[in-house]
Amino acid sequence: MRTIFRDDHHIFREQVRRFIEREIVPHHNAWEEQGVVPREIWRRAGQEGLLCVGIPEIYGGGGGDRGHSAVMIEELARVNATAVGFTTHSEIVAHYVLTYGTEEQKQRWLPPMASGELIAVIAMSEPGMGSDLRAMRTSAKREGDHYVVHGAKTFITNGINADLAVTATKLDPNDKRLTLLCVESDRVGFSKGKKLAKIGLRGQDTAELFFDQVSVPVANRLGEENEGFKYLSHQLAWERLIIAIRATACLEAMFDETVAYTRERKVFNQPVFDFQNSRFKLAEAKAQITMLRVFVDHCLALSMADTLSSDMAAMAKLLGSELQNKVLDEFLQLHGGYGFMSEYRVSRAWVDARVARIYGGTSEIMKEIIARTI
Numbered sequence: 001m002r003t004i005f006r007d008d009h010h011i012f013r014e015q016v017r018r019f020i021e022r023e024i025v026p027h028h029n030a031w032e033e034q035g036v037v038p039r040e041i042w043r044r045a046g047q048e049g050l051l052c053v054g055i056p057e058i059y060g061g062g063g064g065d066r067g068h069s070a071v072m073i074e075e076l077a078r079v080n081a082t083a084v085g086f087t088t089h090s091e092i093v094a095h096y097v098l099t100y101g102t103e104e105q106k107q108r109w110l111p112p113m114a115s116g117e118l119i120a121v122i123a124m125s126e127p128g129m130g131s132d133l134r135a136m137r138t139s140a141k142r143e144g145d146h147y148v149v150h151g152a153k154t155f156i157t158n159g160i161n162a163d164l165a166v167t168a169t170k171l172d173p174n175d176k177r178l179t180l181l182c183v184e185s186d187r188v189g190f191s192k193g194k195k196l197a198k199i200g201l202r203g204q205d206t207a208e209l210f211f212d213q214v215s216v217p218v219a220n221r222l223g224e225e226n227e228g229f230k231y232l233s234h235q236l237a238w239e240r241l242i243i244a245i246r247a248t249a250c251l252e253a254m255f256d257e258t259v260a261y262t263r264e265r266k267v268f269n270q271p272v273f274d275f276q277n278s279r280f281k282l283a284e285a286k287a288q289i290t291m292l293r294v295f296v297d298h299c300l301a302l303s304m305a306d307t308l309s310s311d312m313a314a315m316a317k318l319l320g321s322e323l324q325n326k327v328l329d330e331f332l333q334l335h336g337g338y339g340f341m342s343e344y345r346v347s348r349a350w351v352d353a354r355v356a357r358i359y360g361g362t363s364e365i366m367k368e369i370i371a372r373t374i
Helices: 007-033 039-047 066-078 086-100 101-117 227-263 276-304 311-335 336-341 345-357 363-371
Strands: 120-123 141-144 146-157 164-169 177-185 189-195 206-217
Touching: 007 039, 039 066, 066 227, 066 276, 086 101, 086 120, 086 164, 086 177, 086 227, 101 336, 120 146, 146 164, 164 206, 164 227, 177 206, 177 227, 227 276, 227 311, 227 345, 276 311, 276 345, 276 363, 311 336, 311 363, 336 345, 336 363
Parallel strands: 120 164
Antiparallel strands: 141 146, 146 206, 164 177, 189 206
């Protein structure tokens, strides 16, 4: 029994699971073919109170804590619907606005984000930049009461659907400091590239964003000038724990499916499960997943108490993403040729998991962060 969740979390999980089974699971394959999740599903999720669950009720959110957020993350991962980009919108962008925004900005953007009427993205990554945020080139030149933004961003989750982009910029191209500007998608000079083709998470619209001398009011600046890197760093521990939470829930679901499959599938007139190799592989996987679950729940408890350190989050992200890839590969192997067929969820989970070792900071970056504490 997991002790991290309260009764209200369990009740919320039942609500989330019903919504996902009704509104997402039957349509997810079609969304993967289309490469985008329809905006209507965002509005339905907003009506059910499933967006921005950790944002205070005065701003239209659910007023929950990170336990409620974890429930939402886990339930999407359980059915391999991570491509539905609610998490980036609700758990990352909304919290930048809540933490660093002015009261006017919170009132302007958070209620429509919670209702699903406004889809917001974080625009950090740039072509050729990799994990080095300080190397970005997007510029913002101040001219009176507005900034003129010029540059390009790539790998932007929900980029095609985006209405608002929290954009990392530099006021001085020779300076490493960053400034965050909130740029509405209908501003002159703002444009979106085509949907980027990916090997996994195909239902999640991912795009390039272009800023061609876009005029952005000073009133759209998030926090203070040149403090953006600090703001981004403060939120990274939670963002990385999200990836570990997602990996753990995915592995648990895929473990159950693999056990069921190996009990039913017969080879040489006996179930695959009855071969010692299969049982040993599953036993090892169960032990590893259980260890990961205990550690991730410990990190979640620290996050709920606002005491999760950056190195602990890096450990969770590193171990979770690496183990997810390793164990899913074993599960796919146990499915044999059927594991290579897209109709089986394990194949899609295997492909989707690969990016977990890259986004949110690569595994190599996580090792660097952890090594600094040695």
